[in-house]
Amino acid sequence: MKIIMLGAPGAGKGTQAKQIAGKYNIPHISTGDIFRANIKNGTDLGKKAKEYMDQGLLVPDELTCDLVMDRISHDDCKNGFVLDGFPRTIPQAEALDEALKKIGQSMDFAINVDVPDSHIVNRMSGRRACLGCGATYHVVAIPPKKEGICDICGSELVLRDDDKPETVQKRLDVYHEQTQPLIEYYDKQGILKTVDGTMQMEDVFASIAKILGA
Ligand code: AMP
DSSP states (O other): OEEEEEOOTTSSHHHHHHHHHHHHTOOEEEHHHHHHHHHHTTOHHHHHHHHHHTTTOOOOHHHHHHHHHHHHTSGGGTTOEEEESOOOSHHHHHHHHHHHHHTTOOOOEEEEEEOOHHHHHHHHHTEEEETTTOOEEETTTBOOSSTTBOTTTOOBEEOOGGGSHHHHHHHHHHIIIIITHHHHHHHHHTOEEEEETTSOHHHHHHHHHHHHTO
8 A cells, every 4th residue: 555645734634644654564655754864964965955845945856856755665565555744845746656657557546635835834843753753742642651752762852943833834834835735636536534633643544544444
C-alpha cells in the first residue's frame, strides 16, 4: 500500500503516518526527518536544507526529489510506504508519479488531514521534539512521561526552530500557496480521502484505518 499524507504543518500527519506504518508494516518516510538527520550529521545536504527550513521555506525540489526517489527504490519499500511531508509541490508530485510510472506503479491513497489554521497555531506552540531521536510530543496532547525528557532515548525535548510562532505563520502561508494545490491534484486522480484532523488522535486514526480497509 502506497500512501501520501497531506495536511498543513502541525495537522498531525506525522503522528498518523507513524501509526499507519506500524499497523501495515511499511516504512514511514518523512522528508522533514531526513533533512533534520542530515542537519544533525552536518552533511552538505543538511547545511543547504537548514537555510530554507529555518526561514519556514521549502527546500528546493532538486534537493528533495532525488532523495525520495532513492529512498522508495530500497527493498523495504516493495510492499508500500507512507510518505509524510512529500510531495509538497506540484512538481514534486509529478516527479513521484513519473518515477512510479516507470516501474508500472502508482500511489494508492492521498490522505488529507484537515485542520483549520487557527487550531494549527495553538498546536504548534505546544509541540516538542527530541534532540536525540527526533520523536515528537505535545505538552498537552502527547506529553512525555517526564517533562522535557524523551520517553524513548532520554534526551532533552525542545521547541524546534521551525515550530516557533513567527516561523509557523510563514510555513502556513507556504502551505496554502505551494502544497494545498495537491489536494485538487490527487482529487483529480481519484485517490484523495479527507479526514477531520481536529478529532482526538485515536479517532483520526480510526477514520484513516477505515479508509485503508483495516
Ligand atoms: P516537516 O517536518 O515535514 O514539517 O518539514 C520541516 C521542514 O523541512 C519544512 O518546513 C521544509 O522546510 C522542509 N521540507 C520537508 N519536506 C519537504 C519537501 N517535500 N519539500 C521541500 N521542503 C521540505
